[in-house]
Each structure stands twice: as structure tokens, then as C-alpha cells.
Amino acid sequence: MKQKARDLSNKYFPKGPVAVLVVILLFIGVTLGIATIKKTVSVVIDGKEQKIVTYRSDLKRILADNNIRIENKDKINVSLDSKVKDGDEINIKKAVNIKVSVDGKTLSVVTAENTVEDMLDNEGIKVKDEDRIEPSMDEKITKGMDVSITRVTSKVVKENKELDFTTVVKKDSNLEEGKKKVIQAGQKGEKVIATRVVYEDGKEISRRVVSESVTKKPVEQLVAVGTMGVVRPSRGSSSLNYNRVIKMKATAYTASEACTGKGSGDPYQGITATGTRARRNPSGYSTIAVDPRVIPLGTKVYVEGYGLAIAEDVGGAIKGNIIDVFLNSNAEANGWGVRWVNVYILK
Structure with a gap:
């Protein structure tokens, strides 16, 4: 029985040089195994890189071993449950505190988003094209930033x-x-x-x-x-309508031979240029002599201080803005004399 045990020992546990070789092979195997599980990973936090040498594969444990905490709003490019390999790069962006003023409220927001636009989308804050956002939507998020949203409607x-x-x-x-x-x-x-x-x-x-x-x-x-003039000869009398008024020199004449050159035997004595008999009618129309170029014959007028008249006669000395009013006697004519009067051309 003892002989059999010695035979088995010699068979599985050789002595001498062979034993040494076995030990060396075992050491090499263990060393290779350790080298196989050892790894170096890069952890980049907010752009700053640090190298971590580890024998673990569990990312969560690796970060905990190196006192790297991942907060709720921090962003990491891989899942915390991931298994890492040698040479992996882990990117972590730490969340920062900012304030957002919107709709009459000031919100305290923790975010790891890159831009204002990304932050608003992530926080579920809706904005319209008309709204005014300060700073602008493409502005990079920084710690302590104040974001103001003004609601613009029209x-x-x-x-x-x-x-x-x-x-x-x-x-x-x-x-x-x-x-x-x-x-x-x-x-x-x-x-x-x-x-x-x-x-x-x-x-x-x-x-x-x-x-x-x-x-x-x-x-x-x-x-x-109205442009039609109105003149009232005297208080209480009817008004007269006229088209225009002319300032004229007024003289007086009678039917006497001295005034007309026609004596008492002349059948045309007292007959006017229009064939009517010269007359003085204080209550009606009297006769006046005119320059027909200024006042056409047959025109009815009102002569200031004389009364109503008709342009029926002419005279050799009556030229331009001159009229000759007819009176019944030389005494009246002399009493009239020469005066300036307004002559109203009646309608």
C-alpha cells in the first residue's frame, strides 16, 4: 500500500528540475492573469482629464474608489452600470446652479446642459419665436448665470x-x-x-x-x-341789390339850352340819347348821363345822395368815371355842384 502512494506522488509531483519548471510556469500564469485584469481609463470632468489605474471593471465602483460622485443632474457619456475596458474614456459634465426668470417667477435650476436652448428644452420651459431670451439661446451655460425670458405677445x-x-x-x-x-x-x-x-x-x-x-x-x-351787394337808400325803405359799386365824380345838368345846347323851340330839347325824356323823379327812377364804356346805357343804378336812376343820356364832358345827374332847375344843379359819390350798379 505504501508503495502505491509513493508511485502516485512521483507521478503527479515530480521532484528536482521538473518541480522548479512547474513553479516558474505557475508564476508566469498568475502574472499574466493579473496583467490581463489591470486597466487604465481616462476620466474627463468638465474638460479636465485624470488617468485611473484599476483592476475593476465596474464603472460605479471605479468612480467611488476615486471619490468621484455623480449627482442627479450631472451628465456622463456612458451608463454607471457599464463595464469598462482598458483605454476607455469617461466624460462627465458637472451640473451648475443657475436662475431662470419666467412668467413672474424666479426658478432655481441645476443643469449640465451646454446651451440656454438645451437647458430650456430639458427643463420643459416652452418659448415662442416672439419671446425675448437673455442671454441668447446659443449662449453657453455658466455657473451662476441669470436667464431672463420675456413673454412677447401681440x-x-x-x-x-x-x-x-x-x-x-x-x-x-x-x-x-x-x-x-x-x-x-x-x-x-x-x-x-x-x-x-x-x-x-x-x-x-x-x-x-x-x-x-x-x-x-x-x-x-x-x-x-352771396356776392350780390345790398344797399338801403334810407331807413325803412326796401333794400336794393347790386353787382358792383363804383366811386365816381358826379355833376348835375338840366334841360336848359345852357346845358344841352337846345332851346325851347327845339323838338329834341329834354330828349335823352336813348330817346326818353329826361326826368327827375325822387320817388322813382331819374335820368343820368354816363360814359357808356363805363356804365352801359339802360343800366339801372343807385346814386348816393341822388337816388334811383337809369343811364339814359350821354354828354361831351362825361368821360370815364363821371356821371351827370338830371335836375329840374339850374338852382338845384348849382346846389348839387361837383361831388364824389358811390354809384351802385343794380341787378
């Missing part, structure tokens, strides 16, 4: 506005001077004004007219203004 407001009518004045020679008469009543028009009103956080900041459209055109008012 609406178009329409309002009706009256349009004043214009007044057109026309002269009317058939209407007494100073009097007015509405020929056509004016009517106001209407237009619709569209105004864009802009609000920031509910407060109005600007208004701008974007369109105007006339829905009803105004109707112009037509007014006649």
Missing part, C-alpha cells in the same frame, strides 16, 4: 374713426353779400384703422398702425356765399 386691434367732410364755398351773385346758403349738406365718412399692439409680460409697450381702409367716403358740403 394682437391687432381695429377701431372705427370718423372722417370729416370738406366744405366747398362757391360764390353766388344771386345771393346777398354776406349771406350763406347750404346747397348740399356734408356727410361724415368712416374708416377702419388696424393697429398692432405689442405686450411684454402682459404690459403694453408699443402700438403701430398696420392698415387703414375707408369704409364710407365723406360727402363734401357745398355752401353758396
Whole structure:
């Protein structure tokens, strides 16, 4: 029995040089095994790299062994449950505290996003194209940053506005001077004004007219203004309408031969150039001599201080702005003399 045991010992545990060889092979195997599980990984935190030598494969344990904590909002490029290999690079971006002012509130936000836009998307804060964000959406997130969001809205407001009518004045020679008469009543028009009103956080900041459209055109008012003159010979008498008034020198004449050159035997004595008999009628129309180039024959006039008259006669000395009023006697003519009067050309 003892002999059999010795035979087995010799068979499986050789002695001498063979034993030494076995030990060397075992050592090499263990060394190779250790070398196989040893690894170097790069951990980059906020752009700063550190090399970690480890025999572990579990990322979470590797980070814990090196006092690297991953907070809730930190970003890491691989899962914490990942198995690492030699030469792997682990990128970690640490979250920072910022403030976001929006909708009347100031929010404390912890974020590891790269830009303002990424942060807003991640936090579920909706913004519209019209809203104003400061700093800009592409601004890089930094620790302690203040982000302000101003809600910008606008609406178009329409309002009706009256349009004043214009007044057109026309002269009317058939209407007494100073009097007015509405020929056509004016009517106001209407237009619709569209105004864009802009609000920031509910407060109005600007208004701008974007369109105007006339829905009803105004109707112009037509007014006649009298140009016909009115003269009242005396208080209580009827007024006389005239077209114009002329300042003229007035002399006086009679039917006597001294004035007309026709004696008492002349059948044309006292007959005017128009064939009428010269007359002085204080209560009606009397005769005056005129220059027909200034006052046409047959024209009815009112002579200041003389009365109503008709231009029926002419005279050799009556040229230009001169008239000769007819009187019944030389005494009256001498009493008239020469005077300046207003002569009203009647309608």
C-alpha cells in the first residue's frame, strides 16, 4: 500500500528540475492573469482629464474608489452600470446652479446642459419665436448665470374713426353779400384703422398702425356765399341789390339850352340819347348821363345822395368815371355842384 502512494506522488509531483519548471510556469500564469485584469481609463470632468489605474471593471465602483460622485443632474457619456475596458474614456459634465426668470417667477435650476436652448428644452420651459431670451439661446451655460425670458405677445386691434367732410364755398351773385346758403349738406365718412399692439409680460409697450381702409367716403358740403351787394337808400325803405359799386365824380345838368345846347323851340330839347325824356323823379327812377364804356346805357343804378336812376343820356364832358345827374332847375344843379359819390350798379 505504501508503495502505491509513493508511485502516485512521483507521478503527479515530480521532484528536482521538473518541480522548479512547474513553479516558474505557475508564476508566469498568475502574472499574466493579473496583467490581463489591470486597466487604465481616462476620466474627463468638465474638460479636465485624470488617468485611473484599476483592476475593476465596474464603472460605479471605479468612480467611488476615486471619490468621484455623480449627482442627479450631472451628465456622463456612458451608463454607471457599464463595464469598462482598458483605454476607455469617461466624460462627465458637472451640473451648475443657475436662475431662470419666467412668467413672474424666479426658478432655481441645476443643469449640465451646454446651451440656454438645451437647458430650456430639458427643463420643459416652452418659448415662442416672439419671446425675448437673455442671454441668447446659443449662449453657453455658466455657473451662476441669470436667464431672463420675456413673454412677447401681440394682437391687432381695429377701431372705427370718423372722417370729416370738406366744405366747398362757391360764390353766388344771386345771393346777398354776406349771406350763406347750404346747397348740399356734408356727410361724415368712416374708416377702419388696424393697429398692432405689442405686450411684454402682459404690459403694453408699443402700438403701430398696420392698415387703414375707408369704409364710407365723406360727402363734401357745398355752401353758396352771396356776392350780390345790398344797399338801403334810407331807413325803412326796401333794400336794393347790386353787382358792383363804383366811386365816381358826379355833376348835375338840366334841360336848359345852357346845358344841352337846345332851346325851347327845339323838338329834341329834354330828349335823352336813348330817346326818353329826361326826368327827375325822387320817388322813382331819374335820368343820368354816363360814359357808356363805363356804365352801359339802360343800366339801372343807385346814386348816393341822388337816388334811383337809369343811364339814359350821354354828354361831351362825361368821360370815364363821371356821371351827370338830371335836375329840374339850374338852382338845384348849382346846389348839387361837383361831388364824389358811390354809384351802385343794380341787378
